[in-house]
Amino acid sequence: MSKLTVIILAKNEEQNIVDCINSAKFADDILVIDDFSKDRTVTLAQELGARVIQHGLDGSWEQQKNFAIKESQGEWIFFLDADERISEELAKSMQDAINNPEKGSYLVQRENKFHHNEATHGVLRPDWVLRLCPRDGAMVLGNVHEKLTSPYDESNLKGILYHYTYDNWDQYFRKFNQYTSLLAIQYQERNKKVSFVKDIIFRPLWAFIKMYILQGGFKDGKMGYILSVNHYFYTMTKYVKLYYLYKSGGKL
Template identity: 60%
Template sequence: MPKITALILAKNEESNIRDCIESVQFADEVLVIDDFSTDSTKEIAESMGARVLQRSMNGDWGGQQTFAIQNAASEWVLFIDADERISGPLAEEILEVVKRGEKCAYWIMRENKFHHNQATHGVLRPDYVNRLFPAAGSYVTGYVHPTIVTPYPNKKLNHIMYHYTYDNWDQYLNKLNNYTRLAAEKYKEQNKKCSFIKDVMFRPLWAFIKVYFLNLGFLDGKMGWVLSVNHYFYTMNKYVKLYYLYKDNGKL
């Protein structure tokens, strides 16, 4: 039977790494690429039998994921984030499709969860992510939102994985700030145009309307409203940063 390596990219994930690794115990190897954590992420992972390689990400998710693929010992790789969990039925399905030997890139439905709240529409509606595929010929491109490139046909699995999104609002807002900065820098590198009226004033409004009304964020009550408004500000800040990168290199 072809073997599977579960790949986890981590940095300061001591609160998540144990549960994450426990959810992929069906894999033949667990490989953690640690971005020089300053907490006990590395020690916890190693205590659970994972192989840990340390490498600085420097904001390059695609490069870090490609490095992980290249260092996997197995024919198949399964990407999982430290704050994600493979469900029991999904683990069985993964073993079954790998056993069949049909080389495909398998997409998995991810259900977002909070520890104490619920939101299943709008920004946090379930989405499919490409996570299981043969390592040979596969690599990843992109910084903020990387794209997995494989020579294999795409298929979807039936069972779900869980994504525990955020522990607190500080973590949420710090991520929003970091992602808007990286997105603006990426857009500038691509010479993406930015109009103050179109992109800073009106694009965020459309982003809110889309997630709150069209994607049914209003069905999630108070949390749906908060997340939709934050999506408005995420979109606005992304283009504000881009606009001022062009105008005065981001300086105020």
């Protein structure tokens, strides 16, 4: 069995996949789970020595990632998005962790980056995410904003995981629409209640205040304001979709 499998979920990521894989070259096994890309993602990944398995997402990140865990050959796994890059310091920390006889699960600090803008507060402030853990006992839960879970004690790794968020606004709003729809469906499956006044009028306002003022989005200037307003509409939209799923099956 390999020591470490880096797992990359991808679909039509030819612009990202090369830099992504190159940042993970220290791993024993690089596994790309491809959702039937129509561009050169598969070819480029294979040329770089990655192992590629095609498997349909079918609207569930949870099942796709759990499938990837089963296909991993490493004793350890690390989830890496195609638009993320492992820094040299993080790579070293990961290698130190997996060579430690005492097993644990590890969070990494993710820093969001744009190509031409900067936003380091509010919605896109740096966060800590669980990404590295032993394969044994690992599981992913949740269809949207899914989380990796592990039975081992958690600690933090040194080094940054760089996340190149969005190339353009079209991509941003495609994900906006996709995620709000999936969240509404997930909430309905859990029988989550929705109130027009509380969740569609007041909750989005609180979401804006929290991101723009309390989390410092105002410090990021124009981009901070735009992202905070979009977070208002993101919050409202997922509850509007949920409200009408209950009311009329989502039809207007």
